[in-house]
Amino acid sequence: DIQMTQSPSTLSASVGDRVTITCRASQNINNWLAWYQQKPGKAPKVLIYKASSLESGVPSRFSGSGSGTEFTLTISSLQLDDFATYYCQQYNSYSGITFGQGTRLDI
Amino acid sequence: QVTLKESGPVLVKPTETLTLTCTVSGFSLRTARMVVSWIRQTPGQAPEWLAHIFSNDEKAYSTSLKNRLSISKDIGTGQVVLTMTNMDPVDTATYYCARMDMAPIKFDFWGQGMLVTVSS
Numbered sequence: 550d551i552q553m554t555q556s557p558s559t560l561s562a563s564v565g566d567r568v569t570i571t572c573r574a575s576q577n578i579n580n581w582l583a584w585y586q587q588k589p590g591k592a593p594k595v596l597i598y599k600a601s602s603l604e605s606g607v608p609s610r611f612s613g614s615g616s617g618t619e620f621t622l623t624i625s626s627l628q629l630d631d632f633a634t635y636y637c638q639q640y641n642s643y644s645g646i647t648f649g650q651g652t653r654l655d656i
Numbered sequence: 657q658v659t660l661k662e663s664g665p666v667l668v669k670p671t672e673t674l675t676l677t678c679t680v681s682g683f684s685l686r687t688a689r690m691v692v693s694w695i696r697q698t699p700g701q702a703p704e705w706l707a708h709i710f711s712n713d714e715k716a717y718s719t720s721l722k723n724r725l726s727i728s729k730d731i732g733t734g735q736v737v738l739t740m741t742n743m744d745p746v747d748t749a750t751y752y753c754a755r756m757d758m759a760p761i762k763f764d765f766w767g768q769g770m771l772v773t774v775s776s
Binding site: 550581583585592593594595598599602604636638640644645646647648649650651 | 693701702703704705708716717718719720752754756760761762763764766767768769
């Protein structure tokens with residue numbers, strides 16, 4: 550199975566800060582990577598797909614980059630609504646789907 | 657409007673078989689690029705993908721759980737069913753069904769999730 554390693558696991562930041570979360574895959578996943586935001590008691594919500602494509606309706610302060618085994622999610626200017634947990638997710642047709650362990654973004 | 661809704665028992669006993677149903681609306685299970693997955697999550701942990709089923713009835717399962725899982729679909733009723741055998745207290749989790757758009761690959765719609773507790 551492909552392992553996804555996210556860092557950091559917890560991140561403390563303030564409104565207006567720029568933050569970056571990293572996700573590393575244990576093998577090349579090309580650009581089949583998505584990023585999700587999850588708030589307590591809710592299902593995850595897709596932010597970025599195919600490594601760098603912004604989901605419709607998601608604010609442009611969210612951006613994704615990377616390919617191969619290393620990927621990043623950047624929030625350019627944190628808003629109060631952004632404090633949540635973030636997960637990366639990969640897809641591989643042979644081994645299936647795995648999620649990173651998550652990054653909790655705290656105020 | 658795409659929706660998915662999970663249903664099934666909220667409490668199962670150890671060693672029992674869990675059967676969960678995902679009822680979809682707003683899209684067809686025949687649509688070539690749409691896949692329905694089951695995903696579970698325990699509090700404070702990452703989501704764990706369990707299984708998915710394609711429009712052509714091709715199936716895929718988590719490597720670690722494949723011996724306990726079975727997924728099927730009924731196009732007429734718009735339902736995807738997951739069974740998990742030999743339930744254990746460690747299987748206590750919120751179970752979600754979600755639609756994955758294969759072009760490109762993303763889980764774009766999720767059910768609200770349902771908590772399943774395994775206890776005697």
